[in-house]
Amino acid sequence: MKLEAITFDLDDTLWDNGGVMARTEEGHYGWLDAALGTWLAERGEQHLGRFAERMPLTTYQHRRRELAECHPLRRGDFSWLRERALTELLEAFGLPRSAARLWAANAMARFHALRLEVTPHPEVEPMLTELGRHYRLGSITNGNLAFHRLALSRHFAVTIAAGEMHAPKPDARPFLAALSRLGTSPTRALHVGDSWKEDVMPALRLGMQAAWIAPDTPHGAPLPEGAHRLRHVRELPGLLKRLERD
């Protein structure tokens, strides 16, 4: 059946995300520590000590995991988990609640700015321009980057943040929402992503085709029907040509 729509995962599909996450994680927490330290010094409140010494990054990470366990519906809503954890740690550090909320919000603004410093693979921009002439395009991410602020997002008619809709992939709902808003059915759509569990399996279960970005997996092993393995997203146009011929 002829394909009408393509949905894309973002992180580690359109760009390599590892370095970005590490820089963002350390960057926004380090920024908070430094900016809060300056603010407290100006107010003569150094007796509280250094925030990141009393509340190291590992404490913040641990608290996020605890919150995700206590609030299963929110487990994929990473922005909420982060801001809530920051607010709690800032209050435990000794700030009044209003100041804790303000500093947590400031740190999250910093987080989102750093999170957007992704570098899409160079082939992605021209590829999306070309694909957009033939297919309706959507994005489905479990990540919490403010994708609409990237120029690349203009290629997508639909962008879904699955964690914020409390249904992170592999939940079928973000896929169904994307397909419905793209005005197509699963059998006329292909999903592209790097995660077997969160991208390929849920797409196949719905009857979509799936392109699995798997650079490090040995090729040659048989895949379920409808699944196609690519080493890099740049190989997608070649796959689509083969599918159109079949």
Ligand SMILES: [Mg+2]
């Ligand atoms: Mg991914």
